[in-house]
Amino acid sequence: MKHSKLYDTLFLAPGFLIYLIFMIVPVVMCFLYSFTNWDGISVTYRIIGLKNFENLFRDASFYQAMQVTVIIMIVTTLIYNVLGIILATLLNDKGKLLGISRSAIFIPTVMSSVVVAFIWSYMVQTNGGVINSVIELLGGQTVDFYRTPTTTIFMISGIICWNSLGFFVVIYISTLSTIPQEIYEACMVDGAGWFQRFFHITLPLLAPGITINCILAVAGGLKQYDHVKVITGGGPGGATQTVTLFSVEKAFEYNRRGYSSAAVIILFLIIVILSVIQLSISKRHEVEY
Amino acid sequence: MKRTLSLLVAVALLMGLFAGVSLAETAKAKIVFCVNIQPQLPVEFWQSIADKYMAANPDVDVEIIGQPSSNVDIFQYEKTLLATGQFPDVMVMQNPADFVPSGALLAFEDSELDYLADPNIGKIGGKQYVANYKKQVIGVFYNKDIFAANGLEVPTTYQAFLDVCEALKAKEILPVSLGIKDGWPQIMLANMIAGTDLLAKNPNWGSERNADTVKFNNPELVKAMEKYQYICQNYAGDSLPSITYTQMLEQFFTGKAAMLPMGSWVNAEVAKAQQDFEVGWFPMPGDNDASVLSVFVNEGISISATSKYPEVCKDFVKFFFTNTDLYSYFLSSEQLFATTKASVPYEMIPLRQYIEQAIAGMTEVEGFESMTGDAAFLPGLKDYYTNKLTQNIALGNDVATELSNFDNEWTIAKEAMN
Structure with a gap:
């Protein structure tokens, strides 16, 4: 069959056009706005150079938002990967119950994050929440999950992980399925136990899965918005505000679209830099077989 | 020729028709x-x-x-x-x-x-x-049955209000239903106190702040916010950070809390008449009397x-x-x-009618964060007051420091407008 470049272009055009309009153009516009004083509603604006970036680095609430974002990113990345590998290893077998377990772990992933956040916000309520009702029923003391900003951030991180862990487990299971059984068999013949097999075969050969999962977890953690928005709205007193929430607040409450764009650009650069670093580190640890 | 002529006439008629439609539409x-x-x-x-x-x-x-x-x-x-x-x-x-x-x-x-x-x-x-x-007016809705059962009178001074709270707390009744989780409900109490201690004394304060001739971190507002903080810390229960507006209403209407500082829209909840007690209302008292009323316009x-x-x-x-x-x-x-x-x-509930009579002759001031016109907060500051300042103060942060931070936010917001 004759392959025509014209046909290729024609078939690619609709998808590329959508990507261009809804992804590339907004990113470029955001980059441009970050150098302006645009309020988001006026027709005119001025170019103010790096003023927005200067102000951001002097803004205590931006640092606080960055701190919260980084904590959420670290906690969720650790849980996704440590718990993800453990669960994937346990579920990487055959059997009816394992199929059900895999589905059970994956189901929250297909649920809307907003729905999940709403459900959990009712679960963790201090007065009348499901968890506290059960604790009270068992004669225990109620737990105030919102008592301090730190407990609230960890609670939110846990909810985020409950929502998305299944996705990371699936990636680990699929990576595990690519590891040849012969290697394990050879290892067992040499007398290696479960821990030795896990640390000397499973973990090194899982490196491609770890790479992709770490990149996705770090980027997802840094972009966190919906769960925090629903559960705390960034409160109390901005103590759980992430950079994305900070950015939306500055854009729509403060009428500072340029400033908000600058915050997003910084986040974008951090994600790019971290992803590149992770890729270079992970590539060094990936094993060829 | 005849066919061409007919075609031309048809086209002309069609054009006229569309022109008519178009004209009708623009009209x-x-x-x-x-x-x-x-x-x-x-x-x-x-x-x-x-x-x-x-x-x-x-x-x-x-x-x-x-x-x-x-x-x-x-x-x-x-x-x-x-x-x-x-x-x-x-x-x-x-x-x-x-x-x-x-x-x-x-x-x-x-x-x-x-x-x-x-x-x-x-x-x-x-x-x-x-x-x-x-x-809409802001005031304190209270449970008349709880007040009566405990021999409490409607307070007419700030100290009397604290005495009522203390008496209720001693009886293990939650004095004030308050929560900051939704971001905004706590501002009602803060607004009332700031209105009495600051705006009633200087009705132009908002405009003066916008002209930068006064600061948020001033003795009157510090004192007002310290009063607000004292109530939040001592009489609003231990679950302040996790209580939503709905839960505030629930605490009050189920009789768990004796007072609810809130806007007059709560009358609509009272009208549903699901509570098994009588609801009363009083304006938040100041140091000497209860003569100032915060309103939203x-x-x-x-x-x-x-x-x-x-x-x-x-x-x-x-x-x-x-x-x-x-x-x-x-x-x-x-x-x-x-x-x-x-x-x-329109059909008013008795409590609403009572409020109308009770507020007659009071000094009206605008809700502190919702001042209008030239006194209105700069863009973003209303959000800061609601979601940061009043929440941080409620949680026990130093009032003067928080108000200084608010002044810094004002400066940033002003710069952003230039």
Whole structure:
């Protein structure tokens, strides 16, 4: 069959056009706005150079938002990967119950994050929440999950992980399925136990899965918005505000679209830099077989 | 030849027909009305305004639009509409000061708002951009049965209020139903105290702050916010950070809490009559008496400066206020106070009637964070006051430091406007 470049272009055009309009153009516009004083509603604006970036680095609430974002990113990345590998290893077998377990772990992933956040916000309520009702029923003391900003951030991180862990487990299971059984068999013949097999075969050969999962977890953690928005709205007193929430607040409450764009650009650069670093580190640890 | 002639005649007739349609269409003015859809004011209510106006004015089409989702703030959504070139002709408006610098709103002439009792409320630079459609008052709703059972009187001084709280706490009754999780309910208490201790003493304080001749971190406001903090820390229970507005209402209406500092829209909840006790109301007392009343007059209807039909829009706004059926339904939805010259009767619950009598003669000040006109907070500061300042103070942060931070935010917001 004759392959025509014209046909290729024609078939690619609709998808590329959508990507261009809804992804590339907004990113470029955001980059441009970050150098302006645009309020988001006026027709005119001025170019103010790096003023927005200067102000951001002097803004205590931006640092606080960055701190919260980084904590959420670290906690969720650790849980996704440590718990993800453990669960994937346990579920990487055959059997009816394992199929059900895999589905059970994956189901929250297909649920809307907003729905999940709403459900959990009712679960963790201090007065009348499901968890506290059960604790009270068992004669225990109620737990105030919102008592301090730190407990609230960890609670939110846990909810985020409950929502998305299944996705990371699936990636680990699929990576595990690519590891040849012969290697394990050879290892067992040499007398290696479960821990030795896990640390000397499973973990090194899982490196491609770890790479992709770490990149996705770090980027997802840094972009966190919906769960925090629903559960705390960034409160109390901005103590759980992430950079994305900070950015939306500055854009729509403060009428500072340029400033908000600058915050997003910084986040974008951090994600790019971290992803590149992770890729270079992970590539060094990936094993060829 | 004959066929060609027939074709030409047909084309000419068709063109005439389309021209007629086109003319008819352009003759009919179409305006878009952006509304705030809420459970008590559903889209059907707003549509009924449009329908009645269109029935009275067949040459006008009114399209109703609202926020795309119940969790979208309509006043933020309007900014998005403006930024994307879809700004409506007529809209409900809460923060005109956010829109006026961009030239988005049309100023009313004083004579065009002659149906309002006070058309001067909230003027910006001497011009009125909003036809204010409601007034709400803030006060303390209380459980009369709990007060009676514990021999408590309605407090008329701040110290008496603390004594009541202390007596209730001693009886293991939650004195004040308060929570900060939703961000805004705690500001009612803060507003009342700031209104009494600051705004009543200097009615121009908001304008002076905007002129940068006074600071948030001043002795009067520090004292007011320390009072607010004391109540939050000592009489609002241990779950302050996790209590939502709904839970605040639940605590009060189930008799778990004795008092609820809130706006007069709570009358609508009282009207549902699900509580098994009598609800009373008193204004938050100051040091010496209870003579200052905080009110919200920061919401109304505005017109776009770029509307093709400004006169139709003004007529539509007037129609809303002067159609007694529509306006009385609007007021009854939250047992509101009318802003029109003409009195607009509606079915009021006894508590609402009592409040109307109780507030007569009191000194009115605007809600601290919702001051209007030239006194209005700069863009973003209302959000800061609601979601950061009053929450941090409620949680026990140092008041003077928090107010200094608020002053810093003011400086940043001012710089951003230049």
